[in-house]
Amino acid sequence: MITRRKLLMLLPAAAMAWEYVAAGTPEISPNYSRPEHWWGMLVDIDKCIGCGNCVRACAAENSVPDGYFRTWVERYHVAGWQQETPQVDSPNGGKNGFPPSKAVGGKNFFVPKMCNHCEDSPCTQVCPVGATFRSIDGVVLVDEKYCLGCRYCIQACPYGCRFLHPAKHTAEKCSLCYHRITKGLTTACCESCPTGARQLADLKNPKDPIHEYLKTHSVQVLKPHLATGAKVYYHDLDGSVR
Amino acid sequence: MPVDGFMYPNEIELQWSVLIVVYPFITGLVAGAFILASLERIFHVAAVKPTYRLALLTALAFLLVAPLPLQLHLGHPERSLEMYLTPHKTSAMAMFGFVYLWYLMAVILLEIWLDYRHEIVLFSQSTTGWKRLLYRALSLGSSNISEGSLRVDDRVGWVVTLIGIPSAFLLHGYVGFIFGSVKANPWWSSPLMPVVFIFSAMVSGISIVLLIYMAAMKLRRQSIDMRCVDTIAQYLLYTFIIDFALEMLDLIHRIYEADESFRSLDFMLHTQLFFSQVVLQIVLGTVIPILTIGFIQIFDVPEKLRRMAYAVCGCLTIVGIFAMRWNVVIGGQLFSKSFLGYTTYKLDLISREGELVAAALLILPFIILAVLVKILPPWTESQAGFVREPSVCELGKEA
Numbered sequence: 001m002i003t004r005r006k007l008l009m010l011l012p013a014a015a016m017a018w019e020y021v022a023a024g025t026p027e028i029s030p031n032y033s034r035p036e037h038w039w040g041m042l043v044d045i046d047k048c049i050g051c052g053n054c055v056r057a058c059a060a061e062n063s064v065p066d067g068y069f070r071t072w073v074e075r076y077h078v079a080g081w082q083q084e085t086p087q088v089d090s091p092n093g094g095k096n097g098f099p100p101s102k103a104v105g106g107k108n109f110f111v112p113k114m115c116n117h118c119e120d121s122p123c124t125q126v127c128p129v130g131a132t133f134r135s136i137d138g139v140v141l142v143d144e145k146y147c148l149g150c151r152y153c154i155q156a157c158p159y160g161c162r163f164l165h166p167a168k169h170t171a172e173k174c175s176l177c178y179h180r181i182t183k184g185l186t187t188a189c190c191e192s193c194p195t196g197a198r199q200l201a202d203l204k205n206p207k208d209p210i211h212e213y214l215k216t217h218s219v220q221v222l223k224p225h226l227a228t229g230a231k232v233y234y235h236d237l238d239g240s241v242r
Numbered sequence: 243m244p245v246d247g248f249m250y251p252n253e254i255e256l257q258w259s260v261l262i263v264v265y266p267f268i269t270g271l272v273a274g275a276f277i278l279a280s281l282e283r284i285f286h287v288a289a290v291k292p293t294y295r296l297a298l299l300t301a302l303a304f305l306l307v308a309p310l311p312l313q314l315h316l317g318h319p320e321r322s323l324e325m326y327l328t329p330h331k332t333s334a335m336a337m338f339g340f341v342y343l344w345y346l347m348a349v350i351l352l353e354i355w356l357d358y359r360h361e362i363v364l365f366s367q368s369t370t371g372w373k374r375l376l377y378r379a380l381s382l383g384s385s386n387i388s389e390g391s392l393r394v395d396d397r398v399g400w401v402v403t404l405i406g407i408p409s410a411f412l413l414h415g416y417v418g419f420i421f422g423s424v425k426a427n428p429w430w431s432s433p434l435m436p437v438v439f440i441f442s443a444m445v446s447g448i449s450i451v452l453l454i455y456m457a458a459m460k461l462r463r464q465s466i467d468m469r470c471v472d473t474i475a476q477y478l479l480y481t482f483i484i485d486f487a488l489e490m491l492d493l494i495h496r497i498y499e500a501d502e503s504f505r506s507l508d509f510m511l512h513t514q515l516f517f518s519q520v521v522l523q524i525v526l527g528t529v530i531p532i533l534t535i536g537f538i539q540i541f542d543v544p545e546k547l548r549r550m551a552y553a554v555c556g557c558l559t560i561v562g563i564f565a566m567r568w569n570v571v572i573g574g575q576l577f578s579k580s581f582l583g584y585t586t587y588k589l590d591l592i593s594r595e596g597e598l599v600a601a602a603l604l605i606l607p608f609i610i611l612a613v614l615v616k617i618l619p620p621w622t623e624s625q626a627g628f629v630r631e632p633s634v635c636e637l638g639k640e641a
Contacts, residue, residue, distance in 0.1 A: 069251045084502075088248040088582055113250070122426055128336035129324045148324065149317015151257040152335050158426035160250025160579055164257065169317030226425055242580035 029183045037137040038204040039176055040231030041190075042213060043112050045238070047197035050075055050110035055095040057192035061177060068163045069093040070174040071114040071189050078240045079106035086240040111234070111241050112198060114189070115140060115161040115174035116222060119229025123153035123162065123173075132171060138203070138231060139178055144170040158226050176200075203231070247583025256575045256587050259595035260568075261311035264603050266417045266439065267567045268308045271607075273414035273440070274447010275301040276350070276406055281477065283403040289473035295357065295620030296458065297451045302350050303611035309342060311603055314594060334420045345413050349406040355382070356399040358618050363387045376617070414443040421570060428503035429574040434492050441485035446563035448478045453556040454611070456549070462621075468545055472538075475552050478559070479535040486528050489566075506581040514576055514584065519569045527562010531555040 002010075050073055058064060058071045073094030077087040087103055094110070101108055117140050124132050124140060131146035132153050142153075147170035154162040154171060165172040177187035181200065185191075190198045201210035213219075213235075220237040221230040234241075245254055279297035281287040313319050326343075329336035355362075363385050366377035415436040421427075422435025452474045459466045496504060511519055534555050538548055572587050590596035 072251050074248075084505075086582070088580070090248070090251055093251040122424075125332045126335065126424075127330050128333045128338075129321075129328055130330040130333075146321070146324065147318065148321050150312075150315070150335065151317075152333070152420075154252075154257045155575075156424055156426055158579055160253045163252040163255070164317060242582060 032182045032184070034136040034182075036204060037202050038231075039138045039181060040117060040201045040203050040210070040233065041114070041176070041187075042199040042201050042210055042219075042233050042235065044197045044199075044235040045109055045111060046236050047195040048073065048110040048112055049195055049197075050094060050098045051194060052094045052097045053192040053194060054112060054189035054198060055093050057188040058174070059095065061180075061188035062175070064172075065166055067092075068166070068172070069095075070161075070172070071112065073098075074111045074113060074241075075101065075108065076111060076238065076240060077101060077103040077106055077108050078238065079103070083238075083240045088242075107238075109238065111237075112189075113159065113161070113222075114232060115157075115176070116159055116228065116230035116232045117174075117176060119231065121228060122156040122158065122226075126152045126156040128152065135178075139176045139181075140173070141175055141178060142171050142173060144168055144172075147171050158223050158228065159230075201231075201233070245583055245585050247578070248580060249578040249583040249585055250580060253578055254585050256572070256585065258571055258575060259315065259587075260572075260589055260597065260600045261315045261595050261603070263564070263567045263571045264600050265308065265311040265315075266414075266571070267446070267564050268304050268311070268603070268607070269414055269417050270439065270443035270446045270563065270567070271450050272301045272305045272308060272345075272350075272447070273410040273443040274445065274449075275304070275451050276410045276447070277444050278448050278451050278474070278477070280403050280407050280410075283400060284407065287473060287477075289469050290477075292467050292470045293451050293455045293474065295618075296455055296615075297447075298350065298354050298357065299614045299618065299620055300451055300454055300607075300611055301447075302354060303607040303614055305342075305346055305350055306610055307603060307607045310606075311600075312338075314599060314603075334416065334423055337416060338420075341409075341413050341416055345406075345409050349402060349409050353399055353402045353406060354618070355380075356395045356402065359384065359395055360387050360392055361618070380617075410443075411440050415440050421574070426579060427574050428501070429507055429577070430570065432492060434488060438485065438488045438492065441481055441488060442563055442566055444481040445478065445485050445559060448474060448481065449556040449559040449563075452478065452552060453560070456553060456556075458615075466549060468548070471552055472548070475535050475538065475548075475555075478555075479532065479539065482528065482532050482535075482559075486532060489528075503577075503581055506577045506584075510573065510577055510584065514586070515569055515573050518565045519573070522565035523562050523569060526558050527565055528559075531559050531562070 052073060054071055055069065055073060058069075062070055064070050071093075072090055074088050074090045075094070075098050079087075089098070091098065098110075117134075117138060119134070119138070121134060121140050124130075124134055127133075127147075128150060129146060129148060131143045131148065132140065133143070134140050144165075149164060149169045149171070151164055151171065154164065157173075162171055162173045164170070177185070177189075180187060186200045187198075190200045199210070202208045203210060210233075214233065217235050219233040219235050221233060222237075222241065223230070275297045278290065279294050279301065282290050282294045313322060316322055325336055325339045329339070359381065362377050362381045364387070366374055366381055366385070369377060418436035418439030421430040421439075422432050424430045452471060455474075456466055456471065496507065534551050537543070538551060543551070575585075576587065577584050592598055
């Protein structure tokens with residue numbers, strides 16, 4: 001027979017059990033084999049409308065602090081032949097979209113930016129303790145329990161993708177939603193993009209549409225002269241983009 | 243934070259503060275002071291002998307403080323030991339710990355101990371109380387000061403100095419490499435950077451020892467050995483000319499090549515860095531000392547005026563080299579890697595990486611030096627009553 005005393009003692013355990021049930025079954029990836037993947041991303045500039053969904057989704061998914069960005073969107077305005085001096089803005093990283101452009105004439109377009117998950121990444125090269133590393137499946141990650149917070153990696157990244165987390169005091173960057181992609185999901189930014197401007201790509205998967213796309217479209221990576229082996233491929237990237 | 247033009251959103255905040263300016267400045271003083279000390283020991287420049295020990299103690303005092311700015315700057319200073327335990331072999335920064343330890347333990351401490359062992363043993367016999375205990379501890383149980391034993395000390399000391407010279411180059415050259423190897427940053431990325439750092443280190447180290455020597459003599463109310471300071475000033479001039487030539491070579495190369503970053507860097511040089519780079523570093527910190535010391539080499543300048551000129555040039559040089567470190571470290575972060583905009587650096591007064599902490603770190607080595615000078619008086623010959631035996635090499639040379 002359950003007494004009042006026994007019932008009270010059972011309550012905490014019951015609460016914990018309920019929390020577990022309510023949380024649902026945790027996502028698992030029993031079949032994920034890291035050597036079989038090589039992750040990258042495809043960004044179609046023509047499709048980006050600068051809505052900022054990707055920035056908001058990334059911030060929500062990864063608890064990105066305000067004022068810092070794992071991904072952001074830039075708006076370019078190139079007037080005529082002046083390729084070397086484009087007008088660029090990215091108010092709050094494009095998180096809230098963009099106000100109407102005051103620039104007239106020339107061309108306007110949006111460029112989503114993020115970590116390029118470089119094959120020969122300068123950030124992993126310089127980390128003094130190996131806290132930032134490239135995983136076997138091609139994703140550059142940071143071990144926040146190991147990072148010293150020296151910020152050398154932030155200096156070494158040519159794309160401005162890293163920042164020091166203001167609360168954790170460790171280096172932070174796009175993880176390509178590693179916690180999602182290893183479970184067969186896509187990244188938060190890709191999932192939230194209303195036009196499909198961002199596409200997660202598995203370069204080792206022969207069935208991935210990226211292969212056909214790369215064969216038939218003009219693509220470019222950012223700052224190719226730095227030979228970092230960037231794996232974020234941009235379709236129709238304008239020469240003015242830095 | 244005021245931003246001019248466009249910067250990548252994560253770039254607006256500067257990552258490396260004034261403490262990272264202090265760090266290469268201090269290591270430069272260490273390397274330079276040691277190289278000055280080696281002039282006497284290895285290259286037999288007898289004129290600079292009065293500064294030999296002072297230079298060694300100066301190098302030690304600054305070396306002990308060198309890791310502090312880095313430690314204070316880390317987001318997780320409690321994890322800094324990981325650099326020793328699990329160093330990442332491809333990282334220039336990871337090597338810091340080892341180069342530092344090597345330099346501290348195998349070069350500076352060993353050389354000072356070998357050079358002072360004779361006096362330490364004598365002090366341990368002539369003093370009483372805690373001083374006796376201190377000198378006994380410093381003697382590390384080695385009380386043999388026989389002629390043969392001192393000869394061995396001297397020979398080993400000579401070898402240590404010989405190893406110390408490339409080590410000093412390694413210590414500061416590596417600091418230059420930390421910056422010079424960052425291909426993402428065109429302001430830093432240059433194979434000349436380690437060489438420029440080494441020569442600027444020598445310039446700053448020679449100047450600081452010159453200033454400390456002159457100040458110490460003034461405090462001790464003793465006459466300044468003019469032959470010594472004239473010789474030091476000569477070496478300062480030689481290294482300064484090489485340093486300036488290298489820096490100008492770098493500048494001319496950038497101007498002539500005018501790559502994609504040039505417009506951005508040129509703009510910065512004419513605006514935010516104008517005072518620190520053109521006025522402080524180039525004009526006041528380099529051209530004026532070079533012209534002044536050069537003038538002294540050509541014309542017959544009275545002793546008093548020479549002393550004053552050396553003091554002023556020494557101070558200007560130190561300010562100029564600090565400005566050079568500032569321009570490298572802070573200047574390299576003021577422009578966007580997109581080359582489309584600029585940010586500003588606001589120096590806090592009171593914060594972990596603020597002005598006060600930086601000032602304290604710059605004063606601390608002088609306090610340490612004062613203590614070291616008290617324990618291990620560097621005043622040789624008639625100044626302290628001790629005569630250092632001529633080294634084996636010196637004897638050989640005389641023979």
